[in-house]
Amino acid sequence: MTPSNGMLANSQAEVLSKLIRSRRSVRDFLPDPFPQALLDEVLNDANWAPSWSNTQPYRVAIASGNVASRLKVQLVERFDIAMAAQQGGFLGRLKLLVTRHGLPDGDFKTNFEYPKDLQPSRRATGHGLYELLGIGRKDVAARNQQMRRNFEFFGAPSAIFLFVHEGLHEFSALDGGIFLQTLMLSAHARGLATCAQGALATWAGPVRSEFSIGPHYRLICGVAIGYASDNPVNSFNPGRAELKDLLLKS
Numbered sequence: 091m092t093p094s095n096g097m098l099a100n101s102q103a104e105v106l107s108k109l110i111r112s113r114r115s116v117r118d119f120l121p122d123p124f125p126q127a128l129l130d131e132v133l134n135d136a137n138w139a140p141s142w143s144n145t146q147p148y149r150v151a152i153a154s155g156n157v158a159s160r161l162k163v164q165l166v167e168r169f170d171i172a173m174a175a176q177q178g179g180f181l182g183r184l185k186l187l188v189t190r191h192g193l194p195d196g197d198f199k200t201n202f203e204y205p206k207d208l209q210p211s212r213r214a215t216g217h218g219l220y221e222l223l224g225i226g227r228k229d230v231a232a233r234n235q236q237m238r239r240n241f242e243f244f245g246a247p248s249a250i251f252l253f254v255h256e257g258l259h260e261f262s263a264l265d266g267g268i269f270l271q272t273l274m275l276s277a278h279a280r281g282l283a284t285c286a287q288g289a290l291a292t293w294a295g296p297v298r299s300e301f302s303i304g305p306h307y308r309l310i311c312g313v314a315i316g317y318a319s320d321n322p323v324n325s326f327n328p329g330r331a332e333l334k335d336l337l338l339k340s
C-alpha cells in the first residue's frame with residue numbers, strides 16, 4: 091500500500107487549523123449520554139497517535155453509566171474529606187494522616203508548588219476562570235466548590251482515565267499526552283466536548299477498584315467527555331503566550 095502524504099487541500103488545512111484553535115476545555119456538561127459508536131470513532135482516531143517505538147505505552151479506562159456514578163461519589167467524598175482536613179488546621183491534617191481515608195493515593199503528585207517562572211500564567215488562568223464565574227480572589231469556599239466539580243467530571247456522563255507505563259519513564263507521559271490531544275481533537279470534530287483533568291489522578295484507589303489495570307500502569311490524567319452545556323463557564327478562553335515567547339533564540 092502506498093502511503094498517502096496526507097497533504098490536505100488549502101481549504102481542508104484551514105478546517106484543521108480552525109478545529110485545533112477552537113477546541114476549549116469544557117467545565118460544564120449536559121448529563122446526556124452519547125452514542126457508543128461516536129466514542130468508538132474517537133478512540134479509533136486516538137489509537138493512531140504516534141508513540142515511542144510504536145509501543146503505545148498507555149491504557150485507557152472508560153467510566154460511563156454506573157461506573158461513572160460510583161466514581162463520582164467516591165472521588166467527591168475524598169475531596170470533601172481532604173478539604174475538611176485542610177480547614178481543620180493541624181488536627182484536621184493529623185486525622186487525615188492517621189486514618190489515611192481521603193489522603194491522595196495517586197501514582198503521581200497532583201498538588202505541588204508551581205515553579206516561579208510558571209506562576210504568572212498559572213495565576214492568570216485561574217483568575218480568569220474565577221472572574222468569569224464571579225468568584226472573588228479570597229472566596230476560598232467558592233473556589234473549593236468549583237474545584238469539587240472536577241470530581242463530578244463537571245457533570246459529564248463519562249470520563250476517560252489514562253494510565254501510562256512506568257517502564258518508559260517520562261516518554262510514556264509524552265506519548266500519553268499525544269494520545270490525549272488526538273482524542274480531544276477527534277472528539278471536538280465530532281461534537282463531543284472534553285476537559286483534560288489532572289485532578290482526576292489525585293485518587294487512584296477508586297479507579298483501580300473499578301478496572302483491571304496491569305501492575306506497571308500508572309494513572310496520569312482523566313478526561314471528562316460529553317456534550318457541552320451553554321453555561322458561560324464554557325466560554326472561557328485563557329488565550330496563549332505569543333509564539334515568539336516560546337521560541338528560543340540562537
Ligand SMILES: Cc1cc2nc3c(=O)[nH]c(=O)nc-3n(C[C@H](O)[C@H](O)[C@H](O)COP(=O)(O)O)c2cc1C
Binds near residue numbers: 115117285327328
Ligand atoms: C494535562 C492537563 C491537565 C489538566 N487538568 C485540569 C484540571 O484538573 N481541571 C481543569 O479544570 N482543567 C484542567 N486542564 C485544562 C487546562 O486548564 C486548559 O487546557 C488550559 O487552561 C488551556 O485552556 P483550553 O484547553 O480551553 O485551551 C488540564 C489540561 C491538561 C492538558
